Each structure stands twice: as C-alpha cells, then as structure tokens.
Amino acid sequence: MLSAIGAETDNRLNTATDEADRSRLLGVRSVALRALGERDSAEADAKSSLKHAENVGTDLLLAPARARLAQTLRLRQDHTGADRLYALAEAGELPRRFLGRVRACAALSCIAQRRLTEALLHLERASEYTSDETTTASIAPALEHVYRLAMEGFGPPPRSWEERAQHPAPRRYQEPRSGKWGYLGSDRRPVISPTFAEAGEFRGGIAAVRERAWGAIDTSGNLLVPFLYDGVSTQVPDGRTVVGFVDGVAVIELRGGKGLVDRAGTLILPPHHRDIVVHPAGYATDTGAATWGARDRNGEEIIPQRFSRADVLRRLDTMVNIDEGPL
Structure with missing residues (x-):
C-alpha cells in the first residue's frame, strides 16, 4: 500500500509545476518513505516540501510542511531541530484541530527528552x-508514559515558545529616554536600533514600523515596505486586529481608504476599500456600500460584493484548504 502511494506520488510529481502542489505531494511521499523506514529519503523529501511551502509563504502550507519535517527529525532523535519546527508549525492563523495534532506530536519529542512538565502542557493543549x-x-x-517516567522526576522546566523556536525573530523594546522603538536579539541586546515612533511585533519575519509614515522591515532591519502609509493594521476573522502582517499580507490605510500589500510591498488590493478582513481562504472586502464580497490571494473576485460580513466569512470558512494528510 505504501509503495503504491509512493509510485502514484512520483507520477503526479512528474507533471506538477505549481509550488503548492509540489509541496503537498513531496510531503505525502516523505510520510510514506518514513513509514517504510527510508529515513534519509523521507528527510530529503520533507525538506524539499518545506522549501516549496516557503516559496508560497502561506500558513496553511508552511505549518504541515514544518510538522512533517519535525516528525522525521524526531524519529532521528534530532529533538532540537524537531522542537524548533513544531514550535514554528504553531505560528499563524491555523485551524485548532491542526494545532492539536502538532501539540500532540511535540509532546512525544518532549517525552523522549524527559521534559515531562512541558509534555503535559502540550498534551493539555492538544486535548483542548x-x-x-x-x-x-x-x-x-x-x-x-509520562506518569511512568515521572517517578524519576519531571525534568527541566517548560520552555517558552521563543526558546522552543530558537528565537526566530527579534523582540521589540522601547528606549526609555527617547521613547523610540527598536528590537532586541535573544541575548537582550539591540539588533535593530530604536529609531521608530511605533513598532509591531515580527510575524512571519516581517514587522510593521512607523517613522513619519508606516512601512515594514525584515529581521535584519532592511526596509521591505516603504514608509508610505497612514496605518498597517490587519483585521482577522475573530475580530482581532494585528499591527502588521498576517499570513504574509497586511492591510494598509491611505487617505481614509484601506488596501492590501504583500511582504514585498506590492499592492494586492488598492486602498479603495472601507474595510478588509484577512482570512486563510482569501480577503473579505467592503467597498463602502455596506455589502461585502471576497477576493482570492491574487486579488480576483471569488464572492460577489453583495453579502453581509458574516455571510462572507462563513463562505470563506468552507474554502479553507489546509493539508490535512498524515503528519
């Protein structure tokens, strides 16, 4: 059965050109190879799958690719690498059922390291x-397994998400004398000087910052989105508003209108909208006529502009396409 899955995946890979499709197919093949005991090949496929997912850049593709590679590393007893990828696989706007699966897998890595308190925290989240x-x-x-091992102690204290993820991005701080914002590295020393009037946290390797106007920088402080906008504030379906980027895009404000930019600063939607909600399946938009519609990631209409906000978000929920195959 597993060999047949591998053969079918090989056939599909020969004709697949879309990066998202190749990421999913390589992920499936890596799981089959892992089950067959071919761990070198499984790891190579999992790494290739993650590379394609990184090129696409969406949370719904990145998270499963990270989790699959983490599973292979865990079986190879590279727990440091596995724990980092499990932590990164939790980041983003993801279905709770997927987060539960990742947490359950992360618990197994912690058990192997006798980090039993941390394992229990993962298992609690998984069940929630x-x-x-x-x-x-x-x-x-x-x-x-935890309770059997706990007779010899619970091991080290649980780590923070940043520790598990190996501090993937600097953390913002405010310089007391100037009141300006910058960013600290894992050693709590400045890595990006405090020159910004306002600053958001890093999400997906990019942070919104304001000098006179708003733009965005990468983790090295390089300007990715020029300082052009009155605001960079992104609303997500549960009502939260994030200062900065969600799933690789951000809602920008300019002269009273809202638009959408990607991490390169390219306009996906012009700032002609009254409101925009970034959803995993697309972008819910209100053009000002008190009716909502939706666009896909390329800006093409997928739901006509004639529904309520709640109706559009419900329709987008049915379009969410996360790779739910085995990890």
Whole structure:
C-alpha cells in the first residue's frame, strides 16, 4: 500500500509545476518513505516540501510542511531541530484541530527528552484544541508514559515558545529616554536600533514600523515596505486586529481608504476599500456600500460584493484548504 502511494506520488510529481502542489505531494511521499523506514529519503523529501511551502509563504502550507519535517527529525532523535519546527508549525492563523495534532506530536519529542512538565502542557493543549480521533487516541498512551517516567522526576522546566523556536525573530523594546522603538536579539541586546515612533511585533519575519509614515522591515532591519502609509493594521476573522502582517499580507490605510500589500510591498488590493478582513481562504472586502464580497490571494473576485460580513466569512470558512494528510 505504501509503495503504491509512493509510485502514484512520483507520477503526479512528474507533471506538477505549481509550488503548492509540489509541496503537498513531496510531503505525502516523505510520510510514506518514513513509514517504510527510508529515513534519509523521507528527510530529503520533507525538506524539499518545506522549501516549496516557503516559496508560497502561506500558513496553511508552511505549518504541515514544518510538522512533517519535525516528525522525521524526531524519529532521528534530532529533538532540537524537531522542537524548533513544531514550535514554528504553531505560528499563524491555523485551524485548532491542526494545532492539536502538532501539540500532540511535540509532546512525544518532549517525552523522549524527559521534559515531562512541558509534555503535559502540550498534551493539555492538544486535548483542548481538537477531538480528532487520531489525536485523541494518541494522548492517553502518551499520558501513561509520562506518569511512568515521572517517578524519576519531571525534568527541566517548560520552555517558552521563543526558546522552543530558537528565537526566530527579534523582540521589540522601547528606549526609555527617547521613547523610540527598536528590537532586541535573544541575548537582550539591540539588533535593530530604536529609531521608530511605533513598532509591531515580527510575524512571519516581517514587522510593521512607523517613522513619519508606516512601512515594514525584515529581521535584519532592511526596509521591505516603504514608509508610505497612514496605518498597517490587519483585521482577522475573530475580530482581532494585528499591527502588521498576517499570513504574509497586511492591510494598509491611505487617505481614509484601506488596501492590501504583500511582504514585498506590492499592492494586492488598492486602498479603495472601507474595510478588509484577512482570512486563510482569501480577503473579505467592503467597498463602502455596506455589502461585502471576497477576493482570492491574487486579488480576483471569488464572492460577489453583495453579502453581509458574516455571510462572507462563513463562505470563506468552507474554502479553507489546509493539508490535512498524515503528519
């Protein structure tokens, strides 16, 4: 059966040119190869899958690719690498059921390292996030394993997300004398000087910052989005507003209108909208006529501009396409 899956995946890869499709197919093949015990090939495919996912840049593709590579590294007892990827796989706007699966997998890595308190925290989150049968079935034996090992102690204290992810981005700080904002590295020393009047946290390797106007920088302080905008404030479906980028895009404000830019500063939607909500399946938009529609990631209309906000978000929910295959 696994060999047949591998053969079918090979056939599809020969004709697949889309990076998202190649990422998913390589991910499936890596799981099959891992199950067959071919761990070198499984790791190579998982790394290639992640590379294609990084080129696409969406949370729904990146997270499963990271989790699959983490699974291979865990089986190879590279727990440091696995823990980093599990942590990164939690980042972004993702379905709770997927987060539950990732947390359950991360617990197994912690158990192997005898980080039992941290493992219990992962298992608690996994049970809160999902009632998926596969995930639920994995929690009970993991808990039993923890309790057996706990007779010899619970091991090191649990790590923060930043520690598990190996500090993937600088953290913002405010310089007391000037009141300006900059960013600190993992050693708590400045890595980006405090020159900004306002600053958001890094998300996906990019942070919104303001001098006279708003723009965005990368983790080295390089300007990615020029200082052109009155605001960079992105609304997500649950009502939260993020200062900066979500899933590689940000809502910008200019002269009273809202638009959408990508991480290179390219306009996806011009600033002619009254409101925009960034959804994993696309962008809900209100052009000012009190009716909503939606655009896909290329800016093409996928829902006509004639519904309520709630109706559009419900329709977009049905379009969410995360790779739900085995990790």
